[in-house]
Amino acid sequence: xxxxxxxxxxxxxxxxxxxxxxxxxxxxxxxxxxxxxxxxxxxxxxxxxxxxxxxxxxxxxxxxxxxxxxxxxxxxxxxxxxxxxxxxxxxxxxxxxxxxxxxxxxxxxxxxxxxxxxxxxxxxxxxxxxxxxxxxxxxxxxxxxxxxxxxxxxxxxxxxxxxxxxxxxxxxxxxxxxxxxxxxxxxxxxxxxxxxxxxxxxxxxxxxxxxxxxxxxxxxxxxxxxxxxxxxxxxxxxxxxxxxxxxxxxxxxxxxxxxxxxxxxxxxxxxxxxxxxxxxxxxxxxxxxxxxxxxxxxxxxxxxxxxxxxxxxxxxxxxxxxxxxxxxxx
Numbered sequence: 001x002x003x004x005x006x007x008x009x010x011x012x013x014x015x016x017x018x019x020x021x022x023x024x025x026x027x028x029x030x031x032x033x034x035x036x037x038x039x040x041x042x043x044x045x046x047x048x049x050x051x052x053x054x055x056x057x058x059x060x061x062x063x064x065x066x067x068x069x070x071x072x073x074x075x076x077x078x079x080x081x082x083x084x085x086x087x088x089x090x091x092x093x094x095x096x097x098x099x100x101x102x103x104x105x106x107x108x109x110x111x112x113x114x115x116x117x118x119x120x121x122x123x124x125x126x127x128x129x130x131x132x133x134x135x136x137x138x139x140x141x142x143x144x145x146x147x148x149x150x151x152x153x154x155x156x157x158x159x160x161x162x163x164x165x166x167x168x169x170x171x172x173x174x175x176x177x178x179x180x181x182x183x184x185x186x187x188x189x190x191x192x193x194x195x196x197x198x199x200x201x202x203x204x205x206x207x208x209x210x211x212x213x214x215x216x217x218x219x220x221x222x223x224x225x226x227x228x229x230x231x232x233x234x235x236x237x238x239x240x241x242x243x244x245x246x247x248x249x250x251x252x253x254x255x256x257x258x259x260x261x262x263x264x265x266x267x268x269x270x271x272x273x274x275x276x277x278x279x280x281x282x283x284x285x286x287x288x289x290x291x292x293x294x295x296x297x298x299x300x301x302x303x304x305x306x307x308x309x310x311x312x313x314x315x316x317x318x319x320x321x322x323x324x325x326x327x328x329x330x
Contacts, residue, residue: 050199050200053251107125108320140198150174
């Protein structure tokens with residue numbers, strides 16, 4: 001019997017009970033046909049299979065995107081036209097290294113010990129992704145110049161602690177070993193991507209922050225310039241790779257900025273709510289993002305984790321932020 005009975009065939013379907021059942025069924029069909037999907041549900045057809053987050057640690061906006069091409073010619077002139085740039089991107093939580101990185105990986109702003117002695121309160125995108133997918137530890141990596149960032153692999157949450165952790169390559173040789181130069185971190189990144197082919201990676205380049213704390217202005221600037229080159233090297237590596245070409249999202253951001261001139265010790269420190277400490281940036285490149293676009297809308301670090309979850313299609317409900325769907329192709 002056709003769904004809509006032709007005129008003149010008015011048997012049981014249009015008797016009292018049949019008519020009520022028909023109307024009720026039609027109402028349900030229309031309800032579920034036109035109900036929108038949940039706003040944070042990933043759309044079908046996303047091409048992203050891998051996400052790599054690069055955190056350039058602690059440059060001020062005034063030395064990066066506020067004076068382009070300046071020290072970042074690769075990101076400003078070669079990569080920006082290929083992705084979405086967000087100049088109004090902020091750390092709206094705690095402007096320290098470990099807190100800023102934890103906001104990226106957990107989607108939650110929290111005060112946290114900055115010396116690597118305290119774990120984040122909630123699980124990371126690495127743990128949630130591994131649980132959802134059943135992938136091994138070698139499919140998710142923390143590759144960081146700062147050894148203290150090993151804390152991002154775990155959580156204090158007893159339901160998640162010591163479970164679904166990513167692999168780590170942090171500092172010279174792990175927790176307590178000290179910081180390594182960013183050039184060596186880039187070598188480690190290429191080696192791990194080649195050998196293990198992970199799907200979810202966070203990379204930390206520390207030199208701008210490290211040299212600024214040392215009060216070495218020329219080397220602080222050199223660190224920014226070098227990290228710009230390393231990001232370009234990474235992008236070219238991904239583009240040439242059969243594993244990562246055309247299916248990888250690259251998110252380039254910072255954990256915090258630095259004090260404005262005239263505040264405390266200026267560029268040498270950070271950690272308050274001055275604009276210099278809060279104002280950072282995001283450059284997003286990938287097969288599901290628009291290209292050549294600058295978005296004026298404001299976003300913060302806690303929006304990164306739910307955006308990663310959206311792209312990779314795993315549940316992530318704990319975040320204080322939201323997926324940045326305005327970056328996506330329509």
